[in-house]
Amino acid sequence: MATSSEGEDFLSDLLKCSICLEIYKKPKCLPCLHSFCETCLQAYVSSSTDDKTSNTEDLKTKVDTYTISKQSEFHCPTCRNVVKIEDNSSKTTWLKNLPDNFFIVNLIDRRSIKTESKTCDPCASDGKQEPASTWCVNCTEALCKQCGDYHKKFRSFRNHSFLDLHLVKTQEKAPFTGFIPCPDHPSTQAQVFCVDHHVACCTLCATIRHRKCSDILTLEEAAKDVKNEKVTHDLKAKLEELATNIQMKISSRKERQKNLQASKEAIEQEVNTMTNEAISHLETLRASFKQELHKYQEDVSETLESEISNLSNLLSRVVYQKQLLTASVEQGSNEECLVERQHILKSEGEIKNDSSVFPVKISTGKLSFRADSEFLNLKSKIRTLGHYVEPKKYCMKKGKIELLHKNDLCVGVCNAVFDNQGNIFITDYGRERVFECDITLNCKSTVSVPGKPRDITIDKAGHIFVSLPMEKEVIAVNTKKSTVQKIFSTSIVCWALYWMNDTFFISNGDIIQIYSDVGKKRDEIETSTTWMISGKQDSESILYSKDDKLMETSVCSKEEKILSSGSGCGLRGVSNDLEGNIYTIGINNNKLYQFSSDGYLIREVNMGEFHLKGDPWSVRLSDGNMFVITTTRGSVALFEITSDE
The missing domain is CATH 2.120.10.30 (TolB, C-terminal domain)
Structure with missing residues (x-):
């Protein structure tokens, strides 16, 4: 079951003109039963027919007064059915003669009454804020008790229909009052129905505007058993079918939106996983390389330390022998100098041999780095993580x-x-x-x-x-x-x-x-x-x-x-x-x-x-x-x- 908020949203969409996308203002009904604001329809018909004007300043005048020399036509903005404009009729006159959609007007009134906190409209024009208790269906105005009483006293307003606002706000059905106004005389009850033009009007309009029409009935006679007629039931079934079809299309698009969001999140997750795996792999390679580099540096350093220690020992022996020889020359006798010199000569060859194991010049020990060619080209080769793939377009008949x-x-x-x-x-x-x-x-x-x-x-x-x-x-x-x-x-x-x-x-x-x-x-x-x-x-x-x-x-x-x-x-x-x-x-x-x-x-x-x-x-x-x-x-x-x- 739809919630009240869903119902209100559906009602709001129903009451919007498909041309201006705003709440209907004086909705007119085309022969195909689609309704539009009178002003929107006038602009649309003007731009759709062959009546062109070069002077934009005179456009409104020409639209209002230009008489069509031959039959003109346009397409309904919704269903694209051809709508023909009568011969020898100005657009403005033809549009005004289109039937008003009183059902939509009643729904707008109901919505306005039920959703707004109403104050008296006449009092509001004087800067007063009086709570409204009555709604005039003909004037579409909210009235406080005093203004409502005055309203009913005037002769022009005596036949108007009034609704109790408190009762209307609690109604679930549209507020049909039984008063059907004439399209051209809103304060007058429609009493007859022109079958030729499919419009209800007052007797004055029937006498003046429809005097040449062949089939004029009283409204009561025309509406007799209308609720049980096949046309009514067929129309209701068609509207239900149309509503179901449109709802299916809405559901299909909502499902597409849902799938789009879900697939976008899935792709983001996949990209995150992919990049995290790539980063993790690079981190693993970096750690492995650092470990290998550190081990190599430690092994070489250990070898060098051992060589430095051995060479230092040899150096100490040479320095010591040099000191002994110098002391024997400066302080000892010739005999002592001879003995010490012979002793040093015996160990010199041994020290020289031990020292020759270590060459004077070795590599600098400085390491260099040569990056893998694939790694060097990683940045230039990988310019994108990938691309999203749009759903395949397919035709079940030809695919x-x-x-x-x-x-x-x-x-x-x-x-x-x-x-x-x-x-x-x-x-x-x-x-x-x-x-x-x-x-x-x-x-x-x-x-x-x-x-x-x-x-x-x-x-x-x-x-x-x-x-x-x-x-x-x-x-x-x-x-x-x-x-x-x-x-x-x-x-x-x-x-x-x-x-x-x-x-x-x-x-x-x-x-x-x-x-x-x-x-x-x-x-x-x-x-x-x-x-x-x-x-x-x-x-x-x-x-x-x-x-x-x-x-x-x-x-x-x-x-x-x-x-x-x-x-x-x-x-x-x-x-x-x-x-x-x-x-x-x-x-x-x-x-x-x-x-x-x-x-x-x-x-x-x-x-x-x-x-x-x-x-x-x-x-x-x-x-x-x-x-x-x-x-x-x-x-x-x-x-x-x-x-x-």
Whole structure:
């Protein structure tokens, strides 16, 4: 159920002119029933017709007074239907004669009354702030008690309709008062209806403006039984259908917004992960390089320290011998000098040999760095982290059908269905189980069921329902929680199962039975060789095969339309895409058929090209451009309709 705020938002959108996008000001209704502000419509008609003026200063005068010499026309800004302007009529006169949309006026009044804290409008013009208690429908003004009493005393205002503001604020329905003003005399009640011009007016307007019209009725006579007329009901149904269609488009765009936000966040997360992994990898390389560099520096330093220590010891010996020789020369006798010199000569060769091990000049020891060529080119090569990929544009009628994945997942006949997340749920007849796969056909979860499951369907909330034909039961399956719950029993063997609009459709091949969401049987349709059922997107029609013919039937009514026929092809699975195209499988000729919504054959595809095990049995479309085909021997194949560009 919509909340009050959602209702107010919807009402606000309903009361906005589609040209100026503001609340309607004197809404006029075109023959196609779309309404616009009178001033907006005047400007639009002026710019759309062939009446051109070169002098912009005289534009308003020329628009008001120019008489059309021949019939002129323009397109409705909303539905683009052609609207013709009458011969010998000025635009201003023609526009003023268009019927006012009093329903919208009443809704605007109701909205104004209910959403604003009203003060008396006449008192406000004198700078006073008096609370209003009455609303004049004809003047569209709020009045305090005193002004309301005065208002009713004047002759011109005696016939005006008044509403109690307190009561109106608590009303849920539009405040229809019974007073219908004449378009040209707002203070006068409309009393007659011109059938020729489809407008209600007062008797004065009928005498002057509609004297040549052939069909003038009293308003009461014209409106007799109008609520029960087929036109009213048809119009209401069309408006409901239009509102549903528009709401679907709004929901589709909101879903696109949601998907856009989710995919943007996913891409950001992926980029963050990717860059963090790259940074982490570089940090690892840097730490490893620093460790290797430090170890090399330590090893070389240790060697140099050892050499310095040995050379220092040799230096100490040489210095000591030099000191002894000098002292013996300066202070000792010739004999002592001779003995000491001989002693030094004996050890000189040994010291010289030890010193020669260490060359005088060695490398400077200064290290240099030569970066890896790939690392040096990293900055120049990597100019971007990547780019986002826009969703593929595809046409289901013309796009190329490509096989993405195939796998032998089941034993015997299997059926499959997509959820709104792109996951695939499959019944495995031979193994008595239902399992969930991703779009690569990898099993994510599985649950055993108390019987051999045949058909599978899903509701808008994502609940999975499965038929158990031998048990004559319909069950609900939750693969994530591994739970199975019986929903209801059927009076026939339930081979086919399909959910649409809180209704279950079940077939044993010869009869289609219709059950409520709690398992109460509502109706049944005679058929033959109907092993699977589907429904047209967002409609009340179901699709099923019958004697090699594809049938479309409105719920609880007779068969209305044969979409296709074949000779011995053995039609089985049937489904449709978001564009309304219909797909069905021929089990005997191994073909996939694609039809337009009105039964025109778009193409047929030989499934033998894809080498699936078994004969094709079912076909199910996703909410996008993918579909899954199952076979009689447990094969599952996922296909994509790619862009035709």
